[in-house]
Amino acid sequence: MLPTPLSKLPDIGGTIFTEMSALAQECHAINLGQGFPDYSPPEALIQAVSEAMFQGLNQYAPMAGLPQLRNAIASKLQSQHGHAYKAESDITVTAGATEALMCSLLALVHPGDEVLLIDPAYDLYEPAIRLAGGRAVRIPMHPPTEADPVFRMNWDRMLSALNPKTRMLVLNFPHNPTGVTLKSEDLDALESLIEKQPILLLSDEAYEHIVFDGCSQLSPVSRPALVEHTVLVSSFGKTFHATGWKVGYCCAPAHVMAEIRKVHQYTIFSVSTPMQAGIAAYLSRTDAFSGLSNFYQKKRDRLVSGLKKTRLQPMHSEGTFFLLVNMSALGQRLEKEMAVRLTREIGVASIPVSAFYAAPNRPESNHQLLRLCFAKQNSTLDLALERFSKL
Numbered sequence: 001m002l003p004t005p006l007s008k009l010p011d012i013g014g015t016i017f018t019e020m021s022a023l024a025q026e027c028h029a030i031n032l033g034q035g036f037p038d039y040s041p042p043e044a045l046i047q048a049v050s051e052a053m054f055q056g057l058n059q060y061a062p063m064a065g066l067p068q069l070r071n072a073i074a075s076k077l078q079s080q081h082g083h084a085y086k087a088e089s090d091i092t093v094t095a096g097a098t099e100a101l102m103c104s105l106l107a108l109v110h111p112g113d114e115v116l117l118i119d120p121a122y123d124l125y126e127p128a129i130r131l132a133g134g135r136a137v138r139i140p141m142h143p144p145t146e147a148d149p150v151f152r153m154n155w156d157r158m159l160s161a162l163n164p165k166t167r168m169l170v171l172n173f174p175h176n177p178t179g180v181t182l183k184s185e186d187l188d189a190l191e192s193l194i195e196k197q198p199i200l201l202l203s204d205e206a207y208e209h210i211v212f213d214g215c216s217q218l219s220p221v222s223r224p225a226l227v228e229h230t231v232l233v234s235s236f237g238k239t240f241h242a243t244g245w246k247v248g249y250c251c252a253p254a255h256v257m258a259e260i261r262k263v264h265q266y267t268i269f270s271v272s273t274p275m276q277a278g279i280a281a282y283l284s285r286t287d288a289f290s291g292l293s294n295f296y297q298k299k300r301d302r303l304v305s306g307l308k309k310t311r312l313q314p315m316h317s318e319g320t321f322f323l324l325v326n327m328s329a330l331g332q333r334l335e336k337e338m339a340v341r342l343t344r345e346i347g348v349a350s351i352p353v354s355a356f357y358a359a360p361n362r363p364e365s366n367h368q369l370l371r372l373c374f375a376k377q378n379s380t381l382d383l384a385l386e387r388f389s390k391l
């Protein structure tokens, strides 16, 4: 007999990404569901990582990360957002954004705390909050309508959700799955929020280098009033087409980072040394990020113009490598049902946006939207479009 109850997360099964990828494989479908590229990282980066291995950099890295990588992250963020993080005390290299998010939530959320999430929300946040003993309070964005076909933040509702138990707000911009970016007026709203109650901001910026139409990534750390409240998390996996390497980072004021490091230290201790050394060397190139937004913008535009000839209507994506499509021309259905059907019958897998809500089967979580990942070779995108044209 085992102690009961055994599970701390009895209602949590596999993720929708695993489920749709498995279905794609079973049906030999094109997988535009899970967010990973079907092409390789830059050759120079692969070379830098293998050189690090041949140079003998194969033992434990320092707990917080190799100094050269933390220094490179500090100067990158200084030029992006004008804030000078100290490599020694404010930056930690993590096993992807995932570990940074989990360590931040476990370190900073206390039992009984409330954490505000923006719906639709990436699936990791709520289980991590619950493991920390907290409660997720989900604030839906205004969904798209015919008159205003974009998701918009609902700051009034966010403000009215604040109460003495509120400890943190999780931000994720550029936003997965909607592709929405933060605007200057959103940062104004965040400043008002912090003025009303000095909560923490956990800013998941995994897609920070993929922002379109000449815009640049706006982060709360670009505002002096917000930076002291913010834990910034990002991922090199998305930026360098290397999701399988699982290298990311986390930045926060020193006294906050000290708490996060206590969890990181006993979770994985440190991240793969040659990966860190290779990424640090690659970051010294002036062209490490240039061209990435343009590369993805071309893919977004290719997919959008192809979709316009089908019965799936593309929405606008301002960043990330995701595009939402409206499937209402195919008849009213739960998004998940339609995603499964398109995988089985048309041979293209997608992700139902309803899966990013707490109750995926409820009508208020279903806006007739599917998420497509366009981090795919043009030939893959073209083949998917050909299949969609048969709808």
Ligand SMILES: Cc1ncc(COP(=O)(O)O)c(C=O)c1O
Binding pocket: 035, 095, 096, 097, 098, 099, 122, 172, 176, 204, 206, 234, 235, 236, 237, 238, 243, 246, 247, 248
């Ligand atoms: C919003 C968001 N945050 C975090 C992650 C996880 O990033 P990583 O693979 O670096 O752990 C993802 C991956 O899909 C993501 O979409």
